[in-house]
Amino acid sequence: MEKGIKNCPNCSGKVALRKIEKKMNFRGEDISFQIEAYVCMECNMEIATINQTSNAQILISDAYRKKVGLLTSSEIREKREKLGLSQKEFAKRAGFGIASLKRWENGIIQTKSMNLALKAAFQDIRVGNNYTGNRALSIPRIKLVMKGLENELGETFLEEGDMMLFDAKYLWYADMMAYHRLGRSLTGATYAALPHGPQLNNYKELVDLIREADETETEPLTFEEKRILVRVALAFPRKQLIIDAAHREQIYLEKKIGEIIPYSDASKLTEIPL
Numbered sequence: 001m002e003k004g005i006k007n008c009p010n011c012s013g014k015v016a017l018r019k020i021e022k023k024m025n026f027r028g029e030d031i032s033f034q035i036e037a038y039v040c041m042e043c044n045m046e047i048a049t050i051n052q053t054s055n056a057q058i059l060i061s062d063a064y065r066k067k068v069g070l071l072t073s074s075e076i077r078e079k080r081e082k083l084g085l086s087q088k089e090f091a092k093r094a095g096f097g098i099a100s101l102k103r104w105e106n107g108i109i110q111t112k113s114m115n116l117a118l119k120a121a122f123q124d125i126r127v128g129n130n131y132t133g134n135r136a137l138s139i140p141r142i143k144l145v146m147k148g149l150e151n152e153l154g155e156t157f158l159e160e161g162d163m164m165l166f167d168a169k170y171l172w173y174a175d176m177m178a179y180h181r182l183g184r185s186l187t188g189a190t191y192a193a194l195p196h197g198p199q200l201n202n203y204k205e206l207v208d209l210i211r212e213a214d215e216t217e218t219e220p221l222t223f224e225e226k227r228i229l230v231r232v233a234l235a236f237p238r239k240q241l242i243i244d245a246a247h248r249e250q251i252y253l254e255k256k257i258g259e260i261i262p263y264s265d266a267s268k269l270t271e272i273p274l
């Protein structure tokens, strides 16, 4: 327990512990939060201990994260603890570096991409890593796989205003095939059954991030992974073919709208040679 402060360093007056409402602009967002600090009863000076100061940094970062829709430090910690996992265990299961996880739990703000990856990991671990196919969601890797497929197909993906109707089907088959043959998806993406076929879960949130992602930030595709892309491109050389095929898949048809299609269903694909 940290030693408290008794007297004001300014006027030597008596101080009292108070909760203080703070408002500030942080990274362009107006945020408010409550800190605990000592206040001088005589001159009103605020005096914070070292712990209170470092706590305030987390409070600022969490108020900002709440404002912009990112998981806060305490949310990350609580969700991890709810899974019964230590920082080390969670980082390993989710595919994050332990140092990154510790920083996020201690107030360093995660990027939007990493926030999506964190949310996916929490959901995924609850279902035995069956929503991401044993890989942490990697948006740069989605970009890398799309580029690889573009090369194989001579098609262009991710055009302006694209809702990923075709792109997502190619990704889905590639991820499912990789999981089936190699035990691990290519991208860590989660797929849901939507009216227009299997689709990246939360694709509206993802599409701009994928377009802006730097595919050189991720590990390159292995020889076996590249072969998966070739197989998918050979099975569906034109976009319309993959749309029709995806709609005939029993593992898609049997799902309710919005329901996740788990990777364990990959062995039941019928429209591509397994």
Ligand SMILES: [Zn+2]
Binding pocket: 008, 009, 010, 011, 012, 013, 040, 041, 042, 043, 044, 045
């Ligand atoms: Zn004072």
